[in-house]
Amino acid sequence: MLRRPIPASHYMLGAFGVARIECADYAPFGTQELADLAVRALGPRQGVLLGSHGMIAVGPDLTRALWLAGELETLAKLHYLASLAGAPVILPEAETLALCERFASYGPGPAKP
Numbered sequence: 001m002l003r004r005p006i007p008a009s010h011y012m013l014g015a016f017g018v019a020r021i022e023c024a025d026y027a028p029f030g031t032q033e034l035a036d037l038a039v040r041a042l043g044p045r046q047g048v049l050l051g052s053h054g055m056i057a058v059g060p061d062l063t064r065a066l067w068l069a070g071e072l073e074t075l076a077k078l079h080y081l082a083s084l085a086g087a088p089v090i091l092p093e094a095e096t097l098a099l100c101e102r103f104a105s106y107g108p109g110p111a112k113p
Contacts, residue, residue, distance in 0.1 A: 001025070001052055002022055002080075003023050003049075003052070004073065004082050005022050005049070006020060006021040006023075006049070006076060006079050007019075007079075008020060008086075008095075008096040009079050009082060009088035009089065009090055010075055011096075011099055012071055012074070012075055013091075013096060014096055014102065014103045015068060015070070015071055015103045015107060016045050016046045016047045016068065016071075017045060017046055017062060018044060018096075018097075018100070019043060019096040019097055019102045020096075021045065021047055021048060021052040021072065021075070022043070022048055023041065023049040023050075023051055024038050024040070024041035024050050024051055025037050025051050026050075026051035026052045026053070026106040032060025033052075034050070036056065037050075037051075037052055040102075042056065042058070045064075046058050046068050047068055047072040049067075049105075053071070055069070057069035057071075057072050063108045064108055067107050068082070071107075073097075076093040077102070082113070110112050
């Protein structure tokens with residue numbers, strides 16, 4: 001609802017493969033416009049905020065996508081709460097991108113048949 005991205009104020013952002021979570025502009029639900037905005041904002045990320053809607057998390061399987069959805073909700077809450085106390089310290093982009101590599105094998109793995 002604030003329509004702000006989530007910067008790397010917490011190391012778990014590395015799980016999303018980027019240095020910040022973007023926020024797409026608003027468009028009415030169920031429209032092609034909203035779908036286009038979401039895809040554009042998602043880009044190479046595995047999570048994105050949707051202006052005045054909520055969020056989307058994606059992954060190679062449902063288990064990973066659901067795990068990332070929970071992580072994104074937590075990141076949004078932690079960043080918001082930290083912002084109430086002042087300006088959160090943002091991790092350097094190089095540090096965040098290095099974390100992305102470490103997160104490639106962190107968390108739930110591929111679904112087992």
